[in-house]
Amino acid sequence: MTKVLPLQIEHYENPIKELIGKSIMSVNYYEIGYEIDCNNPYWNKVDHHSLDYGLEIKTNDSQTYYFIWDKVFIQYDLKFVKGKIEQEFAKNSNIKKHLITNSKWKELLGQKIISIESIWVNCSINGDKKHYPETIKLQFENNKSIWVSAVEISENITPYMADHVSVFFDEMTMRKYNVLTESEL
Known part of the structure; x- marks a missing residue:
């Protein structure tokens, strides 16, 4: 491992660490505007939530943060930003917002965040070794x-580097789909 990687991880995690000590008060999911059944939204899988764009949280101090897939380190990695997710939208984009109320988030809302961890993955592209934050x-x-x-997650196969954001509520589900729960680094 090179000396650059610990600095990359620290630089990546510093903004996320701002969440420590805060509580999430509301969650919005954002999906590309396909025709969907509002009574059975696409994102609501049995054991996880699956978003083709991202999610936004509002904390107890009225701050807003969001998670989206992006291409900062590699083609598809996970981006975290303080601010409103709308700043990412292209003009006239067809993004649908879903306020998440009665779901697996219910037992997390109002609870203080006590720690964060970014989970990085190793990969090789054309012989060039890359590291990126996946989770x-x-x-x-x-x-x-x-x-x-x-x-x-597509037919129980987990592709890496997806233009997608999934939310998992327990480690057993992540292991079921072979999603890393700790850094490969």
């Missing part, structure tokens, strides 16, 4: 965690 783990004071990951 962010948020741990809450009630001993619950969520993982926000730049992967898409």
Whole structure:
């Protein structure tokens, strides 16, 4: 491992660490505007949530943050930003917002975030070794965690580097789909 990587991880995690000590008060999911059944939204899978764009959270101090897939380190990695997700939208984009109320988030809302961890993956592209942040783990004071990951589950196969964001509410589900729960580095 080179000396650059620990600095990359620190630089990547510093903005996310701002969440420590805060509580999530609301969650919005953002999907590309396909025709969908509002009673059975595409993102609501049995054991995880699957978003083709990203999610935005509002904290107890009225700050807003979001997670989207992006291409900062590699073609599809996970981006975290303080601010409103709308700043990412192209003009006249067809992005649909879903306020998440009664879901697996319910037991996390209002709970303080006590730690964060970014989970990085190694890959090789044309013989060039790359490292990128694929997943962010948020741990809450009630001993619950969520993982926000730049992967898409398709027919129980986990492709890496997906133009997608998935939210997992337990480690067993992540292991079921072979999504990393700790850094490969």
